[in-house]
Amino acid sequence: MSPKHRDDKNYYLYNQYGDNPMPPVGPIALITLNVDPEFAGSVNYFLRNRRAIYLSKHPELSQTPGFMRIDYRIPVSAPRFTSGEGKAIIEQSVRGHDLFIITDVLNHSSTYRRFGEEVSMGPDDHYQDLIRIILAVSGHARRINLIMPYLYEGRQDRRTSRESLDCAAMLRQLYNYNVSNIFTFDAHDSRVSNAIPLGGFENLPTSYQIIESLIRSVNDLKLDADHTMVVSPDEGGINRAIYYASMLEVPLGTYYKKIDYQKKISGDYQTVDKKFLGDDVSGKDILIIDDMIVTGKTMLKAAYDLKSRGASRIFGIASFAQFTEGLSGFNAAYSEGVISNIIATNLIYRSDELQQAPWFIEANMARYVSLLIDAVNHDASLSKLISPTTKINKLLEFYKNRPNN
Numbered sequence: 001m002s003p004k005h006r007d008d009k010n011y012y013l014y015n016q017y018g019d020n021p022m023p024p025v026g027p028i029a030l031i032t033l034n035v036d037p038e039f040a041g042s043v044n045y046f047l048r049n050r051r052a053i054y055l056s057k058h059p060e061l062s063q064t065p066g067f068m069r070i071d072y073r074i075p076v077s078a079p080r081f082t083s084g085e086g087k088a089i090i091e092q093s094v095r096g097h098d099l100f101i102i103t104d105v106l107n108h109s110s111t112y113r114r115f116g117e118e119v120s121m122g123p124d125d126h127y128q129d130l131i132r133i134i135l136a137v138s139g140h141a142r143r144i145n146l147i148m149p150y151l152y153e154g155r156q157d158r159r160t161s162r163e164s165l166d167c168a169a170m171l172r173q174l175y176n177y178n179v180s181n182i183f184t185f186d187a188h189d190s191r192v193s194n195a196i197p198l199g200g201f202e203n204l205p206t207s208y209q210i211i212e213s214l215i216r217s218v219n220d221l222k223l224d225a226d227h228t229m230v231v232s233p234d235e236g237g238i239n240r241a242i243y244y245a246s247m248l249e250v251p252l253g254t255y256y257k258k259i260d261y262q263k264k265i266s267g268d269y270q271t272v273d274k275k276f277l278g279d280d281v282s283g284k285d286i287l288i289i290d291d292m293i294v295t296g297k298t299m300l301k302a303a304y305d306l307k308s309r310g311a312s313r314i315f316g317i318a319s320f321a322q323f324t325e326g327l328s329g330f331n332a333a334y335s336e337g338v339i340s341n342i343i344a345t346n347l348i349y350r351s352d353e354l355q356q357a358p359w360f361i362e363a364n365m366a367r368y369v370s371l372l373i374d375a376v377n378h379d380a381s382l383s384k385l386i387s388p389t390t391k392i393n394k395l396l397e398f399y400k401n402r403p404n405n
Contacts, residue, residue: 029100107121
């Protein structure tokens with residue numbers, strides 16, 4: 001059935017299983033310069049499989065230029081001079097293409113030589129390479145879409161003193177450079193999108209893939225109010241923890257800062273301690289929910305305290321696992337029986353040491369990203385793809401009805 005003969009009432013629907021009546025904007029081009037090659041390859045694999053399902057149902061799409069290809073990735077390079085300066089080179093034409101740039105600004109495995117020394121690339125370096133790529137393709141690609149899983153400088157989303165607002169400035173720069181759509185995952189505060197009220201900005205959740213990975217990896221987990229509890233390690237992550245607790249229908253606890261309002265140091269009131277607010281955790285499995293693990297000290301402090309209160313198993317959940325100070329603290333907590341597992345996505349670079357750690361569970365986001373790219377390429381509605389609530393409910397219903405549950 002050709003697109004023009006399909007039900008006009010459903011033209012806006014997006015079916016992730018291989019049928020979509022909206023025509024593609026143009027041939028897809030992927031640029032994955034600083035992304036983990038395994039993740040980039042998986043996204044390309046799932047996108048190719050997705051298109052193969054299309055063709056099995058609508059063979060006429062094979063006549064659409066560039067619709068079905070072995071590899072949608074466009075080779076690019078971003079060489080650096082020994083001074084630290086650089087440039088971007090696009091090695092294949094992107095004229096007329098619907099371009100998707102995926103960038104991992106936290107990929108510390110990327111290095112370059114400067115003044116005879118090997119230098120690890122930081123977020124600023126990766127962001128500048130992104131700008132170079134946009135400058136190289138601007139005026140040639142039909143549309144530029146950006147997938148930035150970890151939002152650059154996203155933790156600084158509002159001003160509290162005389163300080164820079166790098167994330168807002170970044171979004172405005174990308175908008176001014178005619179980036180049509182910006183996609184990120186579990187932003188620290190999605191209200192930063194107010195910086196570009198006329199731009200396309202979507203904050204995507206990782207909750208479904210994380211819950212699915214947890215359920216598949218921990219067979220004897222009992223997700224009910226009698227056996228499990230969700231805890232936020234601080235006030236900043238309470239909204240995310242509320243969502244998990246509501247979907248799983250389990251109690252919620254949180255840590256909050258006890259502040260001495262009688263004393264100021266360098267203009268700020270001082271945190272005396274962190275206090276726990278919630279039900280008794282004794283004998284319960286605990287899911288500590290956070291958006292990211294940087295050093296991991298906040299999560300570990302909460303885990304040790306919860307264990308001292310009689311908690312059973314403790315699972316740490318985060319969208320982005322950075323471990324900027326190494327894994328020794330988590331290795332020790334695992335060997336002491338304080339934590340059972342840490343669940344995080346593969347949206348950013350993970351070291352070999354982390355991937356091989358016995359306590360690490362990876363939530364694979366590659367298929368989801370490929371579906372996102374395909375849906376955007378068709379200008380389809382993203383509502384069902386973005387909202388994980390229906391899928392989580394189906395997953396939990398299946399989980400609760402398992403014979404061995």
